[in-house]
Amino acid sequence: MTDWVGRSAADIAAAVRSGEVTARSVVDEHLAVIDAGDGPINAFNLVTADAARQSADAVDATIAAGGDPGPLAGVPVALKDNLCTRGIPTTCSSRILEGWRPPYDATVVQLLASAGAVSVGKTNLDEFAMGSSTENSAFGPTRNPRDPSRVPGGSSGGSAAAVAAGFTPVALGSDTGGSIRQPAALCGVVGLKPTYGLVSRYGLVAFASSLDQIGPFSATVADAALMLGVIAGHDPADSTSIPEPVPSYTESLSAGVAGLRVGVVRELTGEGIAPDVAARVNAAVAALSAAGAEVTEVSVPAVTYGLSAYYLIAPAEASSNLARYDGVRFGLRVDAPTTDAMMTATRTAGFGAEVKRRIMLGTYALSTGYYDAYYGKAQRVRTLIARDFAAAYDTVDVLVSPTSPTTAFAFGAKADPLSMYLNDVCTIPSNLAGHPAISVPFGTGDDAMPVGVQLMAPALAETTLLSAAAVLEAASGVAS
């Protein structure tokens, strides 16, 4: 009954398109696995089984009529619950969106459906994507399928766990400071953050608009390429969307790394990185070298300020983006005698502690008299980081670092917000620069938990990134 669970999206789509299996039976198999297994994992906020079966039947009907449902025909996908889905609750794992059903689909949701993919549900996240462990969800934490006593990472912990548990072969997440790559690393799956502007943000509930980017989770690098090919492309509904044609990511996968110049980022591989993680990164670098890459160590000095800049810019934008949750138009409303009191009561009851902390941080950073010292300075740091990356990319094609300083940690291990924030030290610089980056599983640490290696590349160099990732994947023995 589970012939297709655990198979890649590429395999499933090929089988569905050729008539080897129906989309309906693929989806039914996955729904059964979710039903049986998600209780303890809590990857999903909502499983939309009926809608999924209807979509699968529609895919089968298209095939029966001689049509082609698209490159993801019959592929079950999980959607992070900050992606708007028409008529289906979209919660951001926050109480404040209680009862809200968006009247529209996010652009990526439409694109997946047009490619024949079948959404099976909405996955858990840190409230409004603020966190690195999925512990900040109003609906309880998601557990790491590799070890349920540990966090799956965050904020896209639900999507990472869904793929790691085999609930779906692929999923979508969003990455503002590492929220795709870090949970991918901690759960042992592939996670890709595309170039800022490559994938439309229309319908992604904003956390920090200048950093947010949607990307795929998958078990294989090839599936990441397949997913990216479907969701990438210019969208007139997103003014920051890049008006460029999309290359074939799948075709470039087998390009190899012979002659590729690979730089190991000095500032992200030393202090603060757990030795077992560092050892796996060294092994990955050796594997790339063995495959023909020219490896050097490079310095990107400004990345050491990335975390500080990020924790001013992201909360500043969030403080403004989250102002609209005021109880007036949608979601939760806590009644009170005056409008101001109603807004205060609603936001007090509706937001969790981490969201409130970041709203306060951001509000402060933007205040008159503090703007230049905080937000203004952080933006200048951002410019420096982009400049230092550009200098590094004069001499190398791809940069390497750990994705996360440690493997998955236990629940409650990072109760101090600062120690939690430090998790994102390696992933944040790519968001600040707007560059693509991917986390590829590369063995395990001393605790037998997965280690992710991060590859970074200049804007729109996803083809290079994916071909290097494919080499790493092959070397790690993860690819089947």
Place this chain on the structure above:
Amino acid sequence: MTDERSGESVEGDGTTLRSPTTGDVWEIVVGLEVHAELATATKLFSAAPNVFGGEPNRNIDPVSLGLPGSLPVLNHRAVELAMRVGLALGCEVRPCVFARKNYFYPDMPKDFQISQFDLPLNVDGQLELPSGQIAGIERAHLEEDTGKNMHVGGDGRIHGAEASLVDYNRAGVPLIEIVGRPDLRGAEQARQYVAELRSVLVAVGASDGKMEEGSLRVDANVSVRPLGDPELGTRCEIKNVNSLRSLGRAIDYEARRQVDLLEAGERVAQETRHWDDANGRTRSGRSKEQAEDYRYFPEPDLVPLDPDPAWVEAVRAALPPLPAERRRRLADAGGVAPAAVALHVERGLDALALAAMAAGADPARVLNHVEHNLAVDGAHDLDAGAFAELVAMETGGELTATQAKQVLADMVTSGRSARDIASERGFEAMDTSELDSALDAVIAEFADDWAAFCAADDPGKRKKLTGFFTGKVMAATQGRADGRAVGEALTRRAAG
């Protein structure tokens, strides 16, 4: 206008106040912020329709409502209209950035307004008033409008209301905010400024300029200072001014209030004040404790706007003639000062007047008719040639001034020629003998008055009696006599 405060009086030209107690003269300084809704088909950042009125919450979409996940997309038609305004005001059109102005208010869907802050689209322009005065424009930037709150129950205000409702039809409508420099002195200049700005907005097709529908809204920054003092006084921003008349009243009131405070040794607090039209006074809005920090920062969901220079030049080249230029053109043709033809241009009848003059009509009579007899619907459709013919008949003595006015009114409504109308109405010039016999009869009937007329050496008295006799002759001839000819005949007879 009645002075509802103490005894200061507005000085002759309306730009100063004189204190009755100290005799000190205070200068009234005004800078205006004008918001105009741009006449686009859709909203500034979405495809929802931009139309006035309608059933509440019909002209909305996810962007207008600020729904989670929605994103703004700039309406380039709005940018073009805003550039027209900027270029018409002589502004420099520059690369610019949208910014978020953050504050919580139920009529604001996102609880921030997308506006422009430190890098606006248009900077450093000026507006030439009909008087020839030049008023500086600091900037003219794009921003989105808010929705409207409505309070149900009570007296319609928020206090005591049973419920509040919000209509988001207006949310996201494109606005241009035109920030004037504090170059205006007193209420009259402020009124002229707004009237002129409205003419410019309408002339370039940027806005319908309707204050009564709220598509043109004015906030007035008012301060006072001792006449001759180069320093500006502390200003108050007066909001809720809904007509030109209210604007004048609000400025007069506020200037008096500030002078009273200063003369009593108190200070003017910088604050927002609301004009209460019913009671003719301004009321304090927010107190200082509630002063907003808008936490402006660049809007990350939009990219910087850098208008292509070729686009800017194309917009500039396509600008229609502007009111100041049109006044100059008409004034030159009419041999008068530009200020004398302000009304003609404001009504948009300058083209008609110029065409009639070009067709040979007497400029003075053309200007006179346009100013006094053509403030009516349909005047714009009047044929210039037909108008010129009417003026020629009047100049040639075929029609009296009174008859010409009647014929003109008929021409506007019926579209027929002056000659046909005059002929139908029996308007034909009286010959001298007919006028003489009419005069004879009137003089005989009012002999005493005639004697007084002949004896009068006071020009005022004579003028009054001239009016009396002219009226009698007009009555006797059913208005067919030419008033000027009657006056001349009376003078001639009295002298003879």
